[in-house]
Amino acid sequence: MIRQNEKDAVKRLSKAIEAAVSGPVRIMEVCGTHTMSIFRHGIRSLLPGKIELVSGPGCPVCVTSQEDIDRMIALSSLKDVTVATFGDLVRVPGSGKSLAQARAEGADVQIVYSPSDALDMALKNRHKKVVFLGVGFETTAPTVAATLLQARAAKTDNFFVYSCHKLMPPALDALFEHTDAKVDGLICPGHVSTIIGASAYEPIVRRFGLPCVVAGFEPLDILTAILLLVRQHSKGEARVENCYERAVSQKGNERARALMYKVFEPKGARWRGLGEIDESGLSIRDEFSNLDAEKRFEIKTCESEEPKGCMCGQIIRAEATPPDCPLFGKRCTPATPVGPCMVSSEGTCSAYFRYGNHA
Amino acid sequence: MCLAVPMEVIETRGSEDDFLDPPVAVVEAQGTRATVRLDIVDRMPGPGDYVIVHAGFAIHTLSKEEAEKSLELFDEMAERA
Numbered sequence: 001m002i003r004q005n006e007k008d009a010v011k012r013l014s015k016a017i018e019a020a021v022s023g024p025v026r027i028m029e030v031c032g033t034h035t036m037s038i039f040r041h042g043i044r045s046l047l048p049g050k051i052e053l054v055s056g057p058g059c060p061v062c063v064t065s066q067e068d069i070d071r072m073i074a075l076s077s078l079k080d081v082t083v084a085t086f087g088d089l090v091r092v093p094g095s096g097k098s099l100a101q102a103r104a105e106g107a108d109v110q111i112v113y114s115p116s117d118a119l120d121m122a123l124k125n126r127h128k129k130v131v132f133l134g135v136g137f138e139t140t141a142p143t144v145a146a147t148l149l150q151a152r153a154a155k156t157d158n159f160f161v162y163s164c165h166k167l168m169p170p171a172l173d174a175l176f177e178h179t180d181a182k183v184d185g186l187i188c189p190g191h192v193s194t195i196i197g198a199s200a201y202e203p204i205v206r207r208f209g210l211p212c213v214v215a216g217f218e219p220l221d222i223l224t225a226i227l228l229l230v231r232q233h234s235k236g237e238a239r240v241e242n243c244y245e246r247a248v249s250q251k252g253n254e255r256a257r258a259l260m261y262k263v264f265e266p267k268g269a270r271w272r273g274l275g276e277i278d279e280s281g282l283s284i285r286d287e288f289s290n291l292d293a294e295k296r297f298e299i300k301t302c303e304s305e306e307p308k309g310c311m312c313g314q315i316i317r318a319e320a321t322p323p324d325c326p327l328f329g330k331r332c333t334p335a336t337p338v339g340p341c342m343v344s345s346e347g348t349c350s351a352y353f354r355y356g357n358h359a
Numbered sequence: 360m361c362l363a364v365p366m367e368v369i370e371t372r373g374s375e376d377d378f379l380d381p382p383v384a385v386v387e388a389q390g391t392r393a394t395v396r397l398d399i400v401d402r403m404p405g406p407g408d409y410v411i412v413h414a415g416f417a418i419h420t421l422s423k424e425e426a427e428k429s430l431e432l433f434d435e436m437a438e439r440a
Contacts, residue, residue, distance in 0.1 A: 216363065
């Protein structure tokens with residue numbers, strides 16, 4: 001229920017944005033949850049035509065490489081293995097099949113809400129080898145780290161993690177360094193920033209002269225962020241501002257980061273759409289190698305191949321929008337997804353399809 | 360997917376830094392109750408505090424005042440030239 005004073009605040013913010021905008025402004029919302037919120041609340045309809053919103057690389061399932069998707073599916077077909085995963089991954093097409101198809105063929109694929117549910121599953125089914133698929137950014141990685149520490153304390157021998165965790169700042173760096181992504185400001189992710197802190201965007205401001213504003217997920221949070229970005233852009237300024245102070249401090253959550261780095265170490269990682277990026281992934285440290293699915297299982301896959309004609313890569317790089325893709329809404333729909341951006345609830349294609357392509 | 364709504368802490372159990380039996384909080388928002396882990400939260404919450412929850416773990420504690428402050432902030436931003 002939207003309260004009257006919130007409606008008034010929306011009107012005031014829209015007017016203030018209208019007053020602040022001078023030329024065209026292209027703003028990237030980095031996080032998939034922001035993308036969904038922008039569509040669900042019709043934020044675009046509240047903005048002047050000069051403001052364009054584009055989605056960034058912040059949907060974890062969408063940026064998972066085809067090789068990793070294939071390896072996860074291969075894991076699910078190993079004897080006595082139960083794959084435990086967040087729901088978004090299940091229908092992502094691999095080069096051959098998806099986890100959902102593997103499940104239909106007899107693989108044990110379980111959807112969990114939390115990595116700790118996957119560990120509980122392992123503790124209750126000691127004859128099964130439970131592999132949790134670790135997909136997510138700095139928000140999710142500490143929850144998996146805490147679960148691995150618990151697994152080690154419990155001396156579990158049937159719980160493993162396949163880590164595809166990724167770090168956001170190196171991906172943003174790569175995006176603006178190596179691609180043609182042209183934007184005038186960033187709406188920085190809310191809960192990634194809760195962990196890494198608002199100060200984590202200072203290097204991006206310095207290197208690329210990009211205004212960065214950390215925002216929450218409510219419509220008022222997003223409108224406020226857009227207002228602050230437009231004001232910076234109009235004045236030719238670039239700095240980090242935080243309009244999500246109730247959840248994000250300057251330094252972030254040091255306790256969560258300490259746990260994360262106790263269990264994981266940075267390594268190069270492959271991103272869909274962005275390729276190999278140095279130090280942008282998290283692998284499980286050697287002292288936890290008995291819990292590392294990568295080291296405990298022999299995972300065999302065929303050559304991975306991204307779906308033909310799928311433009312998820314360009315969409316992740318903000319070089320295209322879903323309607324530019326020849327498959328969008330035709331061969332590729334939420335019922336018959338071709339690429340991950342149509343599968344994930346945070347995917348740009350899924351958002352465009354569900355809420356109409358009023359971009 | 361991130362959950363935007365902070366959840367109110369009803370009670371907490373367990374102690375910090377016990378990996379085998381990690382501390383938890385019973386939390387509630389919009390009539391839904393859940394138990395969430397407190398191993399990675401920035402500051403241990405108490406009853407009446409609010410937490411932001413991700414994948415079954417509290418990741419940030421905020422006081423009731425902080426949780427309610429945001430609306431005033433939005434107004435302040437709109438008015439500032």
